[in-house]
Amino acid sequence: MSAYGTANPTLPAYLPPPPPPPADYAYGLRYAALLRRFAAALIDLVVLVIATAVIAVPFGVIAALFTLTPGTVPWVTAWLFGPLTLILFGLWIVYFTYLEGTSGQTLGKHALGLRVIDLSTGRPPSFSKALVRTLFRIVDWLPGFYLLGFVVAALTARKQRLGDLVAETVVIAV
Numbered sequence: 001m002s003a004y005g006t007a008n009p010t011l012p013a014y015l016p017p018p019p020p021p022p023a024d025y026a027y028g029l030r031y032a033a034l035l036r037r038f039a040a041a042l043i044d045l046v047v048l049v050i051a052t053a054v055i056a057v058p059f060g061v062i063a064a065l066f067t068l069t070p071g072t073v074p075w076v077t078a079w080l081f082g083p084l085t086l087i088l089f090g091l092w093i094v095y096f097t098y099l100e101g102t103s104g105q106t107l108g109k110h111a112l113g114l115r116v117i118d119l120s121t122g123r124p125p126s127f128s129k130a131l132v133r134t135l136f137r138i139v140d141w142l143p144g145f146y147l148l149g150f151v152v153a154a155l156t157a158r159k160q161r162l163g164d165l166v167a168e169t170v171v172i173a174v
Contacts, residue, residue: 031159032114032171034150041146043108048095052088059084093134101130109171119168129167136163 063077099106104115104124116133118125125133140149140161149161158170 029172029174032173034153034159036112036114036173037153037159037171038146038150040106040108040112040114043111044095044106045108045145047107048092051091051095055087055091056084093131096134096137097127097130100133101125101127113174114171115174116164116169116171119170125167125169129169132167133163133169136161136166139163 059080063080066077066080096106100109100116102124103110104117109115116125116130117123118129124130137146137149140146140152140163142148146161149163152165153159153161156165158164160170164170
């Protein structure tokens with residue numbers, strides 16, 4: 001009788017399913033280590049602080065001129081810092097939302113080989129998901145420099161901070 005018509009007595013009648021992938025496995029890639037995420041956040045912070053200084057210095061110079069000019073109304077200086085605050089908040093929102101919504105990488109993530117992906121597609125998140133991640137940075141920053149976000153990421157299997165959990169995204173090493 002041919003080998004095709006007989007069962008192989010050394011193999012079980014069925015094969016058990018393969019073991020599940022490790023907890024730090026996503027789409028064939030590994031979830032980003034927390035220290036790399038922290039380092040990427042530091043790079044992003046440096047970039048944003050430099051951009052903030054470039055924008056804020058002219059406002060400071062104008063405010064100083066008004067303050068040093070005799071007879072100047074003090075509210076003029078305060079009036080300058082309202083728009084400045086909105087501009088800087090917008091800068092931070094646009095920086096993270098645009099870069100993560102297009103390539104999945106901020107400058108810090110790009111420098112350290114990290115990328116944000118949508119859990120349902122494996123691609124960079126949509127702008128709406130990138131915006132959700134960005135807005136939740138406010139909460140993740142509490143009580144200071146991503147402390148809450150890193151604690152949450154350390155406790156989740158996929159190393160997701162609150163923004164990732166809500167937006168259904170994950171940061172991977174590329």
